Amino acid sequence: MSPLPLPQLFDIVPDALVLVDAQGRIARVNANAERLFGYPHGAMVGMDVEGLMPEGMRGRHLQHRDRYMASPRVRPMGQSDQSLIGQRADGQQFPVEIALSPIETEIGRHYLASVRDISESHRARQALVRARYDALIAHLGQMALNSSSEQQVVPALPGLLAEELEVDVVVLALSERDETRVELKTSTDVDAPLLESSVHASWPALVGSLISDRACILSQTQLRLLEATSFASGAAVPLLDRSRAMGVLLALSSSPRQFHHDALHLLQSAAIVVASMMQRRYTEEQLAHAQRIDAIGQMTGGVAHDFNNLLTIVSGTLQLLEDEYGDRPEALELIDEALRSVKRGADLTSKLLAFARRQALAPRAVSPEPLVHDLGIILQRTLGEACCLTIECPAAIPRAYVDPTLLETALINLVLNARDAMPLGGDIALSVTECWVRPDEAADLGPGHYIVMQVRDHGTGMSAEVARRAIEPFFTTKAAGRGSGLGLSMAYGFARQSNGSLRVDSEPGRGTTMSLYLPVARSAPSADAAGASSAGGRGETVLVVEDDPGVRRIAVAFLTSAGYRALEAPDAETALDVVGAVGEISVLFSDIMLGSGMSGHTLANLLQARYPRLGVLLTTGYDDTSESASSLATSYALIRKPYQREQLAAAVRRIAR
Numbered sequence: 001m002s003p004l005p006l007p008q009l010f011d012i013v014p015d016a017l018v019l020v021d022a023q024g025r026i027a028r029v030n031a032n033a034e035r036l037f038g039y040p041h042g043a044m045v046g047m048d049v050e051g052l053m054p055e056g057m058r059g060r061h062l063q064h065r066d067r068y069m070a071s072p073r074v075r076p077m078g079q080s081d082q083s084l085i086g087q088r089a090d091g092q093q094f095p096v097e098i099a100l101s102p103i104e105t106e107i108g109r110h111y112l113a114s115v116r117d118i119s120e121s122h123r124a125r126q127a128l129v130r131a132r133y134d135a136l137i138a139h140l141g142q143m144a145l146n147s148s149s150e151q152q153v154v155p156a157l158p159g160l161l162a163e164e165l166e167v168d169v170v171v172l173a174l175s176e177r178d179e180t181r182v183e184l185k186t187s188t189d190v191d192a193p194l195l196e197s198s199v200h201a202s203w204p205a206l207v208g209s210l211i212s213d214r215a216c217i218l219s220q221t222q223l224r225l226l227e228a229t230s231f232a233s234g235a236a237v238p239l240l241d242r243s244r245a246m247g248v249l250l251a252l253s254s255s256p257r258q259f260h261h262d263a264l265h266l267l268q269s270a271a272i273v274v275a276s277m278m279q280r281r282y283t284e285e286q287l288a289h290a291q292r293i294d295a296i297g298q299m300t301g302g303v304a305h306d307f308n309n310l311l312t313i314v315s316g317t318l319q320l321l322e323d324e325y326g327d328r329p330e331a332l333e334l335i336d337e338a339l340r341s342v343k344r345g346a347d348l349t350s351k352l353l354a355f356a357r358r359q360a361l362a363p364r365a366v367s368p369e370p371l372v373h374d375l376g377i378i379l380q381r382t383l384g385e386a387c388c389l390t391i392e393c394p395a396a397i398p399r400a401y402v403d404p405t406l407l408e409t410a411l412i413n414l415v416l417n418a419r420d421a422m423p424l425g426g427d428i429a430l431s432v433t434e435c436w437v438r439p440d441e442a443a444d445l446g447p448g449h450y451i452v453m454q455v456r457d458h459g460t461g462m463s464a465e466v467a468r469r470a471i472e473p474f475f476t477t478k479a480a481g482r483g484s485g486l487g488l489s490m491a492y493g494f495a496r497q498s499n500g501s502l503r504v505d506s507e508p509g510r511g512t513t514m515s516l517y518l519p520v521a522r523s524a525p526s527a528d529a530a531g532a533s534s535a536g537g538r539g540e541t542v543l544v545v546e547d548d549p550g551v552r553r554i555a556v557a558f559l560t561s562a563g564y565r566a567l568e569a570p571d572a573e574t575a576l577d578v579v580g581a582v583g584e585i586s587v588l589f590s591d592i593m594l595g596s597g598m599s600g601h602t603l604a605n606l607l608q609a610r611y612p613r614l615g616v617l618l619t620t621g622y623d624d625t626s627e628s629a630s631s632l633a634t635s636y637a638l639i640r641k642p643y644q645r646e647q648l649a650a651a652v653r654r655i656a657r
Contacts, residue, residue, distance in 0.1 A: 308621030316554030386425025421459030
């Protein structure tokens with residue numbers, strides 16, 4: 001047996017030495033220990049050794065001490081990733097390394113701890129680790145900038161992180177936007193199928209447990225969610241797209257280990273790089289989709305303009321023929337059938353214009369409750385007994401600022417699409433709610449107050465690709481003859497032109513929800529316009545300005561037969577010459593689009609400046625957005641092509657001076 005170490009032996013050792021008895025009390029220390037822990041001479045003797053460490057670690061250390069004393073051995077501590085912390089008399093904490101040794105003495109077994117302050121070396125190691133981590137993030141950022149797709153970065157990311165963090169596996173789990181499938185990228189191919197099935201099975205619970213957007217250490221409860229695997233420790237960070245988790249980055253280890261602050265920061269930074277790349281790709285897809293839709297809209301608007309001119313000529317000619325063959329019933333029957341076909345053609349172009357957002361709207365404040373309940377009565381008869389339509393619309397819902405006729409048409413299209421998605425019948429729910437859209441949620445909607453009209457079915461549903469194309473005109477999954485593919489495109493165009501939106505939420509086999517967002521009205525409902533007089537003209541002069549000769553002849557014939565003196569001009573410049581020659585006229589009837597020259601709006605502004613009493617009536621096969629603003633600003637009356645003879649006569653009668 002050895003006597004207790006001599007004080008002079010303690011003092012010549014450069015480390016702090018602490019001798020502890022079997023009860024965990026300090027029996028002797030050297031001067032280096034007193035200086036290190038900040039105690040006066042002799043004050044440490046008799047203290048519990050746990051008093052030299054932070055309070056939060058004392059209970060756990062007591063358990064470790066009991067186990068060590070039951071099986072003592074020479075043991076170094078604090079040299080691994082698991083740092084040890086000491087606490088000075090003034091409460092200051094600092095990292096330490098400890099070497100433990102059992103010592104047999106004349107008064108029983110004691111335990112000698114050699115303690116070394118490693119603050120400087122610890123800081124140096126941390127600096128080196130941070131430098132490596134920063135270099136890795138810089139490398140990932142450069143890869144992201146040089147890559148056209150995240151697929152050039154994502155496959156390499158797990159391996160790079162696993163090597164740097166020295167963990168068994170890093171998993172990058174990415175979900176589709178409809179969250180029906182989870183794609184995995186791992187740092188190793190070992191057990192990849194097992195990992196994939198485990199992550200996929202636990203996906204909702206795992207994502208739901210990550211309540212923060214920060215990297216966190218996984219609890220044992222969270223690790224147990226990966227039930228098919230056996231990981232002892234791990235860390236995770238969600239990849240967020242706005243408030244939705246589009247993926248999770250996991251670092252997993254089969255042995256217990258700490259994930260210090262720098263490791264969590266590395267995971268967080270890597271997750272931000274990947275999330276930013278995925279958001280960029282999604283934004284580019286949205287932009288490409290919007291550009292494609294806009295291109296289709298411009299094309300359909302132009303086609304509708306030309307088609308409406310043709311329909312105006314056909315319709316006008318047929319109406320004039322009615323006068324010629326009024327005494328021949330068989331001829332009138334053929335003319336009526338042709339006019340009905342013209343009406344169907346006009347309806348088709350109206351849907352195209354709705355999609356292209358170039359139709360003339362008559363918005364006003366509309367109360368949703370009476371509108372949807374009246375519409376429900378009509379729809380239920382149309383749907384038949386196989387489908388049951390339920391309507392939910394609170395009476396307190398605010399008014400929407402919208403064209404009521406086109407709103408009814410849009411809702412009918414949505415409900416009929418829901419019916420067609422359920423060949424065997426089923427329940428269709430039409431609900432009306434309100435919501436506030438915040439700036440960070442805006443996407444295709446401006447921030448503000450909206451009415452949301454939703455049509456839900458439990459039918460066949462759509463894949464993500466079909467849902468993205470559902471609003472394109474003429475795109476349909478129905479059998480030939482079952483639909484034109486214009487119903488949803490019309491509803492979408494109407495919603496966008498009304499400063500709202502149409503959103504499609506669908507999943508194969510689980511049905512579809514169509515959400516129609518419309519702005520809330522800021523004023524009371526406007527009164528309907530008074531009925532127009534059907535009286536004919538009394539010789540007033542009407543100048544017809546139309547670049548299409550056939551349409552111009554029809555308009556002149558209509559006005560002449562209604563009792564007006566009709567003059568004509570093919571363009572704005574000629575119209576100015578005509579007015580200069582004949583003097584003041586009563587009414588200007590002009591197409592808005594007059595080829596490459598001056599527009600109908602500009603012509604009307606010039607003539608009204610000269611002749612303030614001039615009445616103006618404009619017509620169009622479609623209305624350009626910028627021209628619409630001008631029309632509203634000057635309050636010019638508008639009649640759409642193809643127009644009926646009675647419509648034109650009544651419109652001119654209202655504004656003739």
